[in-house]
Amino acid sequence: MQKPILSLENIYVDFERDGVISHVLDNVSLSVKAGEFISIIGHSGCGKSTLLNVVAGLVPVTMGAALLENKEITGPGPERAVVFQNHSLLPWMTVYENVKLAVNKLYGHTESMKKVHERVMNNLDLVKMTHAKDKRPGEISGGMKQRVGIARALSMEPKVLLLDEPFGALDALTRGHLQDTVMELHDRIKATVLMITHDVDEAVLLADRVVMMSNGPKATIGKIVDVTSPRPRVRRELYDDRSFMSCRQEIVSFLEEHDRVVKFEPVPA
Ligand SMILES: Nc1ncnc2c1ncn2[C@@H]1O[C@H](COP(=O)(O)OP(=O)(O)OP(=O)(O)O)[C@@H](O)[C@H]1O
Numbered sequence: 164m165q166k167p168i169l170s171l172e173n174i175y176v177d178f179e180r181d182g183v184i185s186h187v188l189d190n191v192s193l194s195v196k197a198g199e200f201i202s203i204i205g206h207s208g209c210g211k212s213t214l215l216n217v218v219a220g221l222v223p224v225t226m227g228a229a230l231l232e233n234k235e236i237t238g239p240g241p242e243r244a245v246v247f248q249n250h251s252l253l254p255w256m257t258v259y260e261n262v263k264l265a266v267n268k269l270y271g272h273t274e275s276m277k278k279v280h281e282r283v284m285n286n287l288d289l290v291k292m293t294h295a296k297d298k299r300p301g302e303i304s305g306g307m308k309q310r311v312g313i314a315r316a317l318s319m320e321p322k323v324l325l326l327d328e329p330f331g332a333l334d335a336l337t338r339g340h341l342q343d344t345v346m347e348l349h350d351r352i353k354a355t356v357l358m359i360t361h362d363v364d365e366a367v368l369l370a371d372r373v374v375m376m377s378n379g380p381k382a383t384i385g386k387i388v389d390v391t392s393p394r395p396r397v398r399r400e401l402y403d404d405r406s407f408m409s410c411r412q413e414i415v416s417f418l419e420e421h422d423r424v425v426k427f428e429p430v431p432a
Pocket of ligand 1: 178179180185187205206207208209210211212213214379
């Protein structure tokens with residue numbers, strides 16, 4: 164059996180504020196194979212970003228361990244790139260310079276300027292953004308900024324790409340285009356991806372497996388569904404695909420079952 168690239172082993176995360184403890188994640192375990200695309204879905208506030216941030220090395224676990232290639236994650240690292248919903252490009256730099264920053268970190272000391280330039284252009288080409296390379300973030304649309312954010316993340320050549328609601332702020336059409344881009348990229352570069360989304364169709368369209376999280380506090384993985392629809396997937400054809408529709412239904416039912424008002428009851432420290 165293929166070894167997992169990423170293992171989450173019995174993870175618990177508590178936050179403490181003003182002497183009050185919130186138990187956010189409770190015994191979360193998951194193994195992810197190299198090249199797998201995992202969508203994470205669950206009601207707002209259940210702890211999806213917390214889980215992604217544990218993998219990013221931005222949130223420490225209270226108990227348990229997150230392992231990347233058998234090595235415990237203890238902080239951020241270039242092998243894990245994150246793309247957030249609110250694109251975090253440097254506004255004073257052009258699209259080209261934003262991506263070059265990431266390429267330079269990896270190759271600036273060892274490769275010629277020509278080779279670095281080729282890498283930047285190649286990554287911009289992957290997300291179809293070469294035409295806007297000289298524009299600044301303030302001069303391009305939200306969808307374009309997300310494309311550049313993805314190009315920058317890819318420039319880090321990460322082993323795992325972490326997408327935190329990357330299309331959340333976009334209109335439906337732009338969202339659809341970017342989903343296609345991410346599917347294409349995943350297919351081409353065989354990246355391992357963890358993506359948070361609130362959109363059931365998006366979760367199923369992109370994923371090999373959809374991880375459903377129960378409501379917090381003490382959220383955990385409630386259910387995992389395998390998406391067996393063949394790739395490449397074409398959105399408009401999926402509604403005729405019985406396995407796609409049954410995955411979709413399973414997730415909708417899970418979310419409906421868990422659709423109740425969530426009250427966080429902090430426990431005094
Ligand atoms: N650094 C922190 N300190 C204290 N509490 C936190 C911290 N980060 C997250 N939380 C709390 O943990 C819970 C889970 O938050 P998280 O952002 O992980 O949920 P989510 O499922 O990603 O939510 P959404 O779907 O709305 O983005 C929330 O109650 C949040 O207030």
